[in-house]
Amino acid sequence: MFRAAAAVLAAGACGCGPADGLARVPVSGRVTAGGRPVDGALVRFVPTGGTKGYGASARTAADGSFVLADDRGHRGGVVPGAYKVAVNRPARPDGSPLPPDTSELDFPDARESMPRRVASADLTPLAFTVPEAGGEAVIDIPAELFAEKRPKGPPPVQDPGVAP
Numbered sequence: 001m002f003r004a005a006a007a008v009l010a011a012g013a014c015g016c017g018p019a020d021g022l023a024r025v026p027v028s029g030r031v032t033a034g035g036r037p038v039d040g041a042l043v044r045f046v047p048t049g050g051t052k053g054y055g056a057s058a059r060t061a062a063d064g065s066f067v068l069a070d071d072r073g074h075r076g077g078v079v080p081g082a083y084k085v086a087v088n089r090p091a092r093p094d095g096s097p098l099p100p101d102t103s104e105l106d107f108p109d110a111r112e113s114m115p116r117r118v119a120s121a122d123l124t125p126l127a128f129t130v131p132e133a134g135g136e137a138v139i140d141i142p143a144e145l146f147a148e149k150r151p152k153g154p155p156p157v158q159d160p161g162v163a164p
Contacts, residue, residue, distance in 0.1 A: 024076035025134030027068045033141040037064030040097025041089035046121045051081030085126040115145045
């Protein structure tokens with residue numbers, strides 16, 4: 001009995017489990033733009049309203065799929081509730097995504113390929129409510145957001161599958 005209690009205390013002290021007492025649920029999903037998968041993007045769920053927790057993020061695979069992980073490293077997924085969804089996809093000048101596990105600092109010529117309103121957690125119109133049981137989040141970026149004017153600066157990266 002003493003060993004079990006000591007193990008629980010040690011796990012809490014080392015940060016191995018969520019000490020905040022918030023229940024987390026698994027969430028996977030897919031990011032698309034006009035129905036086409038968005039690969040190599042960072043999808044971020046930012047809590048809004050009364051949603052507790054720290055948010056969650058994931059990198060999308062070639063088919064646009066992702067599995068969210070709590071931003072503080074807690075296992076089990078994300079806290080149920082309302083979230084704003086921001087999507088960033090730094091890309092090379094040819095439009096290809098940066099290699100996984102690299103930094104934009106490694107690619108000084110990289111540019112954000114997502115519309116500003118989608119890439120900014122403050123401006124994004126994208127939202128998702130994580131249900132109590134978790135589930136699948138399908139995030140489709142509307143085509144009209146890509147048509148919005150971008151602020152002055154370097155031009156956006158052209159999608160390699162679209163003719164200029």
